[in-house]
Amino acid sequence: MRGLSDPFHPSTNPAGYLVLLVAENKLSWPLLKAKMEKVGEIPDWVSGYGDLRGEDNFRTQVAKMMEKSFIGAPVDKECIVAQAGAGSLIDTLCWCVAEEGDVCIIPAPMYSAFQNDLYARARIRMKVAHTKHPEYKITREVLEESYQSSMKEGGTPKILLICNPCNPTGLIYDEETLEMCVRWCAEKNMHFISDEIYGNSIFPDVKFTSVAKVCRRLNAGPSKGSDESNYLGNQVHIVSGFSKDFGISGMRVGTLFSHNRDLLSAANNLTYFQAVSNHTQWILSQCLADEQFLQNYISDVQRRLYVCYKGLEEALAAIDVPLTPAQGTLMAWADFRKYLPELTWEGEKQLWLELFDKAKILFTTGKSCQSEVPGFFRICYAWPKATDEDPAIAMKELKSRLIKHFAGAKK
Amino acid sequence: MRGLSDPFHPSTNPAGYLVLLVAENKLSWPLLKAKMEKVGEIPDWVSGYGDLRGEDNFRTQVAKMMEKSFIGAPVDKECIVAQAGAGSLIDTLCWCVAEEGDVCIIPAPMYSAFQNDLYARARIRMKVAHTKHPEYKITREVLEESYQSSMKEGGTPKILLICNPCNPTGLIYDEETLEMCVRWCAEKNMHFISDEIYGNSIFPDVKFTSVAKVCRRLNAGPSKGSDESNYLGNQVHIVSGFSKDFGISGMRVGTLFSHNRDLLSAANNLTYFQAVSNHTQWILSQCLADEQFLQNYISDVQRRLYVCYKGLEEALAAIDVPLTPAQGTLMAWADFRKYLPELTWEGEKQLWLELFDKAKILFTTGKSCQSEVPGFFRICYAWPKATDEDPAIAMKELKSRLIKHFAGAKK
Incomplete structure (x- = not known):
């Protein structure tokens, strides 16, 4: 170009x-660069095979960072899988939770590369749900219309994918919208992927609520058959990573946070093909461990x-x-x-x-x-x-x- | 464990x-660790998106190293694609050159994880070709038997995959064997993947010949309709990387060398999901650039x-x-x-x-x-x-x- x-x-x-x-x-x-240059001697484990979903201390630091910053709810490192970018994880999620020819609904305006993430390997088709100018609100009607239209065209929607905060509008979805999406997906037996890759890229004094916090309110507590180890349920998954909030898209580090144990296990196997460099994990762990x-x-x-x-x-x-x-x-x-x-x-x-x-x-x-x-x-x-x-x-x-x-x- | x-x-x-x-x-x-710790200030390009198949200088250094060490024939950096491990590239190759249900013939004894590389995503089935103790020679008969038996079972072989030097035997295939494999694959219209990930891990005074050198002898020269830019032809592909020869499996760096332009272009698109950290590429470039x-x-x-x-x-x-x-x-x-x-x-x-x-x-x-x-x-x-x-x-x-x-x- x-x-x-x-x-x-x-x-x-x-x-x-x-x-x-x-x-x-x-x-x-x-x-970040100045910090990365000061991390000291390379530990030996960096050279060898390790835990493919992410080294233990890396997942620990990532979970702590997520919990304290944009997620705002407990994040268990055992529920984290790292892969070579958020796109990798969307590809993996599609591969694991849907079948070729199934449909993923994405509210628009939307990030244009999602279509490739869904389709290149998993062959999941995209169905756009148009939200309306100027508020671009995701409503039940907007989703329902897209769902019905997809069914008429012969494709069953199995996934709803949103980006929150939204690329391209920069808008944050409110708690009511997220709750509606969670409930609607449950009703339709669909998976809900919340791409929160811009979760820390928000303006000062703005409040961001992760779908994790919403799910915790909806699901947590023994009375609701759920606890801190699975409040997301099996059908809500959060994708994030270092490309945007940490400005290092070239270092290829995305993270999945899910409470679906079968999915985590399937994702681990695929991670062999799209794992993050241990050396990169180590450097980032060192940076995250310094809380100040x-x-x-x-x-x-x-x-x-x-x-x-x-x-x-x-x-x-x-x-x-x-x-x-x-x-x-x-x-x-x-x-x-x-x-x-x-x-x-x-x-x-x-x-x-x-x-x-x-x-x-x-x-x-x-x-x-x-x-x-x-x-x-x-x-x-x-x-x-x-x-x-x-x-x-x-x-x-x-x-x-x-x-x-x-x-x-x-x- | x-x-x-x-x-x-x-x-x-x-x-x-x-x-x-x-x-x-x-x-x-x-x-290697001592060298990596001395590479100096991190350049800015490391943070951003770049050429997904591998940054230009990284591919330049890799091509030069391959050419001079185990390949022994000209290697054009434009014919290199880097991905997160050799397994990533075998997965990508299978995805690109064969269809679900097709068969890949692998001489045995063999590296056990190949089966997952072929099947996990690309759904290519494995057919073993048993070589005989004590020489474990790949012969035309061994390949033909495996081919016919696969056809009888209803699976068309589309790929022959060998590991040379061989994991697990440590044997190196001679030039006649490689030539026979290249010719046999051409006859059967199959792709030939030579996994040369142990290409530099050979004993002192032992001679290793890459399939590249064999192909160059067979194909190069205008009289044969081929030149230095495409002597491998469209159906021979070489996989290697840093996991074994450089002992850094945890850093996830594999490389594909192919003269098939369509394949290179398709692999580039898939590389988005399994790219190598720019930071890791940069460190390795610095190490390779020091010839001494x-x-x-x-x-x-x-x-x-x-x-x-x-x-x-x-x-x-x-x-x-x-x-x-x-x-x-x-x-x-x-x-x-x-x-x-x-x-x-x-x-x-x-x-x-x-x-x-x-x-x-x-x-x-x-x-x-x-x-x-x-x-x-x-x-x-x-x-x-x-x-x-x-x-x-x-x-x-x-x-x-x-x-x-x-x-x-x-x-």
Whole structure:
């Protein structure tokens, strides 16, 4: 891609492309890198085979981090499986809980690569459930409509997959929505996968509730036949990892948290093919074990993300483009309909190309996110890498390019 | 496993179990570890997405190392795909070149985990081709018999998979055998996978020939419609990696070398689910780039392996057990038939249990290696970790335990 090989940099390449379509957060990498470089002597176990689902201390540290940060409920390390990325785990989950030709319902707008995760190996077909602008609420009606339409087409939905906080909108689903999803899936005998890979990438003072907390309220306690060791039940599974919250997609570390023992055991076997490097596990364990570092790191990520998001808000306000008010992730969802040459997918594509060619700005099209209507773009604002002094410097550049590009355009 | 949690160590646990069933080589790990600890500052690209089939410099270094050491023919980095272990790549190869229900022929005795690699995801069935004691030669007749028998059973063989040097026998296949395999596969329109994961784990002064060199002789040159960029053709593929030759199975790095462009492209897509940590790739690139280190390291591995193998030879000679003369790998194949209570699989199991219970020695059973006759064991002699002063100290312990155990037994 032309844009990727010539990226904007405030001092070394100010005329480069503003590549705002890759879901990576480079803002706090220097902090993590410095920590990783100080972890000391490599222990011998790193070289050998070990527990394929993740080394014991790694799972211990991951479980503790999850419990204290975004999950907010007890996480047993025995219920964690690590694999080479969250995509790996969605592939594994699909392979284990559904059959070829079954259907996975995904509310849209959605992360475009989910379709490959479902289909490439497990051959699970995707059915989109369109939520409505501007709130993009997942309702029972939206799910039911998608379910019935899938049944008519001959595919039985076996999985509901949501991303919370949501890629691409940056919205967080409230507890009532999550409870509805859990109950609806139970009713339909479907598995519910909650992709919480942005669970720690939320803005300061925003409250995120994991589906784990909801399940614990619904299921825990001996009176309900459940306890701390299985409050998720057998059909709710949480995927997360280090790619987004820790900004290290290149290190390929995803995690599954599930109370379904049969699934955990099946996933362990598949993990042989998609395991995480022990060396990478060891380095991350060392970083997570330092609680002070971890707390600082998460605050730093959240603070920088918010500064950049505010910068994006300002950039779009300058050209009067509405932005879905985000609460987290590292992307947001902007309504460029007023600048479309025509209100069609062709019009969206034209505007996208025009921004690329003339303003050197690269967004993700709404079409690839399965938007219901044309004219929306996903904007990843934590990329490219900004300076330490001014994390939002790329957003200032975006603002000036947008103003210049749309000067004199219809408002 | 009881044995694994109480392993022999010459000074700290002399009465522990001699666990000689894990295919790991710990003999040269201190060298590699020291090198890995000196690689310097982590580059930024490590954190982000990159080329999923392997970062450019990593593939460059791997190709150079392969070319100069065990391959002995030009290796183009564009024809390399890295995944999380050699097992990952066999799974990927099966997925890409055959269909569910197709058959893969594997000469036996064989590495027992191949069956899972073929079947777990790709659902390819295994058909064993029994080679004969004591030479274990792969002949056209052996392959043809297995092919015909598979066809009779209703499964079409689509793949021939060999391990060269061979796990479990430690034998190297000669050029004539490899040429016959290549020609036979072409005739049958089958893919030929040569697993050369022990390609650098050969004894000093032993000659190993990769199937690449054979194919280059057979195919290269414009007169044969082929050149350096595709001399393997579309149906020969070489799997290798870092687990065995570099003793780092826990770091999950396998490599595929193929000239089949469609396959490479399909494998790239699957690599998303089973990619190697960029951080691990970076560290290994740094180690490989130091040619002096690399050369020393490979010599060190080969020298230590041979010392241990000679120790094993001596241990077995002391109880008059024949050993198939190995040329490499880190395991050898021993004929314990004379000590079997009866010449049956039950007898083999009894002897295995007796050695485990009474002598605290753990071998791999011949049965699990698909041996044609009972009474053989696979012995991994590069494990447990030996001391720097005496790499074969575990083999000396083995000798004394074997003598003690079989004292007075029939000879």
